[in-house]
Each structure stands twice: as structure tokens, then as C-alpha cells.
Amino acid sequence: MNATLLPEAFIFGTSVEGRELNAYRFGTGNQTILLVGGIHTGFETNTVRLLNELRDYYAATPNDILPELSLVLVPVxxxxxxxxxxxxxxxxxxxxxxxxxxxxxxxxxEAVFRATPVSPGSAPFSEPETVALGSLIQQLSPAAVLFYHAAARGVFPGNCGKIVSDGLAQVYSAASGYPYTSEFSDYSVTGSAPAWVDSLGIPAIDVELASADDSEFTRNVNAIRAVMTWLTNNP
Ligand SMILES: [Zn+2]
Structure with a gap:
């Protein structure tokens, strides 16, 4: 589906407690970049601030989006x-x-966060938030998906057998200055969002901000611009 068929703001699902899952669309191009903040909140809430700042920026500066591109932002x-x-x-x-x-x-x-066991849900896609975003990704068929986290300072490609996400990770790393790492190795991450997106043949990365409080807006807006240029040259 071409993102330009979507309204400029739309709700793509609801959370467990019934809160709206909101998305915002910018640009008029055929290729879509999907950006997702706040998949983890708590101590990673600065990713929500980054996405809100990006939303305000693209609303005020639409010419920063290349004509071939559309952006869909999910702040949280x-x-x-x-x-x-x-x-x-x-x-x-x-x-x-x-x-x-x-x-x-x-x-x-059996999933972990660092050394601590965490619940992965009763099965893949047991949660309404994952179902909603997974459906949006399948409908949109974006050219790239960027998931934001904090604060492991790095860019990590989706890996479901290492297919398509490496180039995107390297472009984002070079333009942002966050180190590229072929695989997150601090601890085992199972059932992650970028791995599933990669398995669809869509490049996806985790961007780990360097701090847990700053939105790090400038280096990320520069990296998104580099991704747009890269997609334009590699349609
Ligand atoms: Zn995270």
C-alpha cells in the first residue's frame, strides 16, 4: 500500500488498556520509511521525545523529505x-x-533483558501492540523500518538469518555516528521486532541512542536524511 493513501494522522490499533496507537504520515513518495519510538518506555522514554520532535520538525519542514519518500512516524x-x-x-x-x-x-x-528474565508473551504476537504494528508493516510494505531504543549507543541490523538489513545499518551508523555492530552480543535477544521485519525481506534496524535522557535530535535527523538518499539511489 502506498503511504500517501493514508491520512496525515491515523490510529492503527489500541493498547492493552485501550490507549490509541497513533501514527503520522509525511511526504508524497512511493517509498516509505517507518520510524517507531517507545517500544520500550520506562528508562527509554527519550525515544518518544525524539519521535515527537521529528514529527514537529517534518510538519514544519516538509521539503526535507525527498520527493521519492514518505515517512510514517509511530512516536510510542x-x-x-x-x-x-x-x-x-x-x-x-x-x-x-x-x-x-x-x-x-x-x-x-525464555526471554531476558540483560541477566533478568522478562515475559515474551504467551506466544509470538500475543500482544495487541505487536499485532497492530505487525499489521501496519504488512499493509505498508515499507522500504525500511527504524526502531529506537536507549541507551546502548549503536546501530544493530535485524537478523533472522541475516538477509537484508546490513546496508541500512551501515548507512545509519555512518551518518549518525552511532557505532555499527553486526549483532547485539551483550545478551541473547529473542523474538525482536527488527528480526521479524528482516524476515519479510524489509531492512530494519534497532537504533540505540547514546543517552537515556537526550533526544539526540540532530544526529538522528541527519541519519534519516542519509537513509532517504540511500533509498533513492537503491530503489
Ligand atoms: Zn529498548
Whole structure:
């Protein structure tokens, strides 16, 4: 589906507690970049601030979007966690599920965050937030998907057997200055969102901001511009 058929603002689902999942569309091009903040909230809430700042920026500066491109911004995938503020429980949705362990590639019933066990849900796509975003991705068939986290400072390609996400990760890393790392190796991440997106043949990356409080707006807007140019040259 061409993103230009979507309204400029739309609701693509609801959370466990019934909060709206909001998305915002900019640009008029055939290729779409999907950007997602707040898949983890709690101590990663600065990613929501970054997405809100990007939304305001593209609303005020539409000419910064190349004519071949459209952007769809999801500022917060986990609005229930956002309500809890900066505490570890705010990482999870209202069912206590880690929304970056609930996807359909490499899902495991035994998931961890660092050394701590976390709930991946009862099965892949058990959570309404994951179902809603997965459906949006399948409808949109974007050219690239960027998921924002904090604060491991790096760019990590989706890996479901390492197919299509490496080039995107390298472009984003070079333009942002966040180090490119072929694989997140601090601990085992199962059932992640970018891995599932990669399995669809769509490049996807986790962008880990360098701090847990700054939105790091400038380096990210520069990297998004580089991704637009890269997609234009590699349609
Ligand atoms: Zn995260």
C-alpha cells in the first residue's frame, strides 16, 4: 500500500488498556520509511521525545523529505508503559510483556533483558501492540523500518538469518555516528521486532541512542536524511 493513501494522522490499533496507537504520515513518495519510538518506555522514554520532535520538525519542514519518500512516524508503541514513567515496569506493556521479545522470528518462552528474565508473551504476537504494528508493516510494505531504543549507543541490523538489513545499518551508523555492530552480543535477544521485519525481506534496524535522557535530535535527523538518499539511489 502506498503511504500517501493514508491520512496525515491515523490510529492503527489500541493498547492493552485501550490507549490509541497513533501514527503520522509525511511526504508524497512511493517509498516509505517507518520510524517507531517507545517500544520500550520506562528508562527509554527519550525515544518518544525524539519521535515527537521529528514529527514537529517534518510538519514544519516538509521539503526535507525527498520527493521519492514518505515517512510514517509511530512516536510510542507502548503508551501504557509510558504512563508509568521512568521505572523498570514502564519498559513493559500492561500485561507485563516486553514488546521487543514478542515477534515471530526466533521467539522463545525464555526471554531476558540483560541477566533478568522478562515475559515474551504467551506466544509470538500475543500482544495487541505487536499485532497492530505487525499489521501496519504488512499493509505498508515499507522500504525500511527504524526502531529506537536507549541507551546502548549503536546501530544493530535485524537478523533472522541475516538477509537484508546490513546496508541500512551501515548507512545509519555512518551518518549518525552511532557505532555499527553486526549483532547485539551483550545478551541473547529473542523474538525482536527488527528480526521479524528482516524476515519479510524489509531492512530494519534497532537504533540505540547514546543517552537515556537526550533526544539526540540532530544526529538522528541527519541519519534519516542519509537513509532517504540511500533509498533513492537503491530503489
Ligand atoms: Zn529498548
Amino acid at each position: 508503541l507502548n503508551p501504557d508503559g509510558l504512563e508509568k514513567g521512568r521505572q523498570i515496569s514502564g519498559r513493559f506493556n500492561a500485561n507485563g510483556v516486553d514488546l521487543n521479545r514478542n515477534w515471530g522470528c526466533g521467539w522463545s518462552s
